[in-house]
Amino acid sequence: MNPLEWAGARPGPAFAVTFDGREIEALPGQTVAAALWAAGVRSWRTTRGEGRPRGVLCGIGVCFDCLVTVNDRPNQRACLVPLRPGDAIRTQEGTGHHD
Amino acid sequence: MRLTCDVVIVGAGMVGAACALYASRAGLDVIVVDRGPVAGGTTGAGEGNLLVSDKEPGPELELALLSARLWTELADDLGDLFEYEAKGGVVVAAAAAELAALDRLADGQRAAGVRAEAVDADRLRDLEPYLAPGLAGGFFYPQDAQVMPTLAAAHLLRVSGARLSAGRTVTGVLRGADGAVRGVRTDRGDLHAPAVVNAAGTWGGELAALAGVRLPVLPRRGFVLVTEPLPRRVRHKVYAADYVADVASDSAALQTSPVVEGTAAGPVLIGASRERVGFDRSFALPVVRALAAGATRLFPFLSDVRAVRAYLGFRPYLPDHLPAIGPDLRAPGLLHACGHEGAGIGLATGTGQLIARVLSGQAPELDLTPFAPERFTEEAV
Missing domain, CATH: 3.30.9.10 (D-Amino Acid Oxidase, subunit A, domain 2)
Structure with missing residues (x-):
């Protein structure tokens, strides 16, 4: 069952974004995390110390666990950032910064 | 009267933890009581600086140098646990x-x-x-260094072996007929001890007031x-x-x-x-x-x-930017270890050792006169 039906939502037409170069579909107003989940992606960051996988934990912007790189800017909260057509989401390793 | 322990330390922040560690090492039976959790006040809301660089020559700098040496000793065994970094x-x-x-x-x-x-x-x-x-x-x-202060307080309390009673509010300071401190009253019963250490940080003035003395923190x-x-x-x-x-x-x-x-x-x-x-x-x-x-x-x-x-x-x-450290002559048995302003993490170890020396009847390593808790008595309220 699609949650869009439960909510009676009628979003505008879907658009394309990329995740690590692969095209996925997003709906207007959808956050990075929601689009990734809808595409079957549960993890998009690895931890700084041990490289363990991370995705959504709190889902409301508090825990900073779902950090992700969007359009080359690291450490954005996937659960809060709304997508726009053409956005490039990338898996984030460690701090997301390179020295 | 049956004693609960040798010393009640009020405050489970960094200073209380250091007092507990050195008092326990001096052979005293210690209970630490705090109305909140460990490091729930100012300790958990700072940066964990152990600094000598920002202090002008004088008693605070002497305390900072003593404390820096003691932090180095503690870091030999425990440094990794509380992110001790001798970064400078x-x-x-x-x-x-x-x-x-x-x-x-x-x-x-x-x-x-x-x-x-x-x-x-x-x-x-x-x-x-x-x-x-x-x-x-x-x-x-x-000599400037850093710790993660919440971890430092927690680990010092742990290795001290002192009994910790968190979530327990001190509601009064017990005084004997002779005026001497006999322990504390809490929302969960009395703790009887011949010595009470005020390590309540920013709330140290309130604890002093419970003992009937003024300390303008x-x-x-x-x-x-x-x-x-x-x-x-x-x-x-x-x-x-x-x-x-x-x-x-x-x-x-x-x-x-x-x-x-x-x-x-x-x-x-x-x-x-x-x-x-x-x-x-x-x-x-x-x-x-x-x-x-x-x-x-x-x-x-x-x-x-x-x-x-x-x-x-x-x-x-405190008005002169120095902490209050040592026995309060106005309330025998009450000692203060509070008022360290923004330097309490760094100054905690020296403070704890000075307090432990006084509690165990030894001469403290520094002259406590500049830190005397009664030094504000004459000042207008």
């Missing part, structure tokens, strides 16, 4: 006049036993590659801004020369001076603000904005870094 401090001056003032300060500090090395403008970026260009010069203080609010985790780009604790003046200031108005440091966990911590606004916990955007502006002046790369949160704490200050 770098104080930078924007202009020649500031540099001359730093030079005079360093001279006096060296005479007291501080190591301070002058760093020419063209060598500053060897120490800190991301510093802004155009600074006049600075000083390197190898007041809160000075400080914000800390936290960035996203970064690779190690800030290697030392780095701050601007005006921070030293702000620390010693009596002004009630907002003061900010940039203090920037990396942490073992990755985020960069940005301070330091000082305001006398009582216990007001509301977020203050102008303060945090000033912190960010000051930090990006020192480290321009920070302008592209995201701040993920800010927190605030209430530093306990």
Whole structure:
């Protein structure tokens, strides 16, 4: 069952974004995390110390666990950032910064 | 009357934990009581600085040097557990006049036993590659260090072996017919002991009042801004020369001076603000904005870094900016270990050892006269 039906939502037409170069579909107003989940992606960051996988934990912007790189800017909260057509989401390793 | 223990320490922050450690090591049976959790007050709301660099020669600097030595000893066994980093401090001056003032300060500090090395403008970026260009010069203080304060308080309490009673509120100080302190009353029963240590930090004045004595501890609010985790780009604790003046200031108005440091966990911590606004916990955007502006002046790369949160704490200050450490002659059996303002993490170990010496009848390593809790008695309320 699609949650869009439960909510009676009628979003505008879907658009394309990329995740690590692969095209996925997003709906207007959808956050990075929601689009990734809808595409079957549960993890998009690895931890700084041990490289363990991370995705959504709190889902409301508090825990900073779902950090992700969007359009080359690291450490954005996937659960809060709304997508726009053409956005490039990338898996984030460690701090997301390179020295 | 049956005694519960030898010493009740009120306050499970950094100072209370250090008092518990050294008192236990002196063979005393200790109970630590706190109305909140471990490190729930000012300890959990600071940066964990162990600094000698920001202190002018005098009793506080002597206490800082004693404390720095004790922190080094503790770090041998426990340093990894509480992120002890002997990173050193770098104080930078924007202009020649500031540099001359730093030079005079360093001279006096060296005479007291501080190591301070002058760093020419063209060598500053060897120490800190991301510093802004155009600074006049600075000083390197190898004895400055850092801990993660919540972990430090927790681990010191753990290894002390003292009994911890958290979530228990002290509602009174028990006094005998002779006026001597006999323990504390709490919301969960009395604790009987011949000695009570006031390590209640910013709330130390309230505890003193329960014992019928006045100790004018007041809160000075400080914000800390936290960035996203970064690779190690800030290697030392780095701050601007005006921070030293702000620390010693009596002004009630907002003061900010940039203090920037990396942490073992990755985020960069940005301070330091000082305001006398009582216990007001509301977020203050102008303060945090000033912190960010000051930090990006020192480290321009920070302008592209995201701040993920800010927190605030209430530093306990006394009118002469020195802590109250030692027995209170007005209430025999009551000892104070509070009022360390923004330096309580660093000064905790020395304070704990001084208190333990007094409790076990030994001569303290430093003269306690400048820290005497009765020194404000004559002052108008």
